[in-house]
Amino acid sequence: MNIPNILTMLRVVLIPIFVIIYLLPFPWVYTTSSVIFAIACITDWFDGYLARQWNQTTPFGAFLDPVADKLIVAVALVLLVGSHSRVIHGTMVNLCLTLSAIIIVSREIVVSALREWMAELGARANVAVSKLGKWKTAAQMIALVILLANPPILTTPVIIGYVLLTIAAVLTIWSMIHYLMAAWPYLMTDNKNKIEENNK
Template sequence: MWNLPNLLTLLRIILIPVFVVVFYIDAPWAAYAAAAVFGIAALTDWLDGYLARRWAQTSPLGAFLDPVADKLMVAVALVVLLQADPRLLLALPVMVIIGREITVSALREWMAEIGARATVAVSQLGKVKTTLQMISIALLTLRESMLGAWVYPLGLVLLYVAALLTLWSMVVYLSAAWPCLSGAQSTYKNDMS
């Protein structure tokens, strides 16, 4: 159960409060350290899945922990970034991304309950979206870095692209699940009467 892929996923969860603490340290190096912590966490997201498949070490615990770790990491980082820069320009993609994660998680849970989980399995589009989210969050974390004034705007643009892909992938998931959703609605009403 505690194989290397699962330990990497657990490390990602442990790095979430580390990221938050480092982000709020008032020191010139803090933005770089926070971006590095987030970058390490993002790399474990790729590495744990790769190793689990490569070494045939997939497990129910890993299947549960991996998406939880991903969603926690992204949601916490986005909330922290929004608190540091509370403008509508940042609030819109943050709202879309977190809202989509809640919606798709609920959809997957419901589809699993009716035995149709494969209908809303993770797609390549979701992986591209996740990659863009991770890069954008790392860039936004750098804030006013010595790398130049282009870093934050680039992170914001990438976050908007990720938000658009997020909406697109949510529509794809909802479309795939629609036959079950539309049929289950009348069944649910009949069960309640």
């Protein structure tokens, strides 16, 4: 156990706290939830940086880090869709939020499965995180921080959050296509023997 792994575990521990606070019937829950989510985003960058600088990368950290990231993003999206759909009925922006959430969560499932499969072939580097993926993550995190910090009412900050999340969803599709294209030669060939060799 080292500091990067502790920071990663902290993000997992923050998830139930984040959910409980967001669901409380008090006006301060939005700011508090947003701060908790922002802390999780900061620790995401910080634990990776420390692990590389201190040469403390571990199999446990490599496994848990992306899991923690995807969990807290998925939870935030579910909470936002639930709270906004109860207040903002039948509007185009609400539809954008719901579709963006579906796209982002679906993409994470597809790309995670793709990376696991490529790792079995010894070609995971072909679907490593790209600059496009980093731009997507940045837009997504900023959008979620803004949306969590504000009540589900059509104010200017909320609309900005919707726009950023829609941009993140578009970049999500683009980056998924990028990863699928990189993996396409492997998907279209018989890699059964190579998988068996790598599993020996």
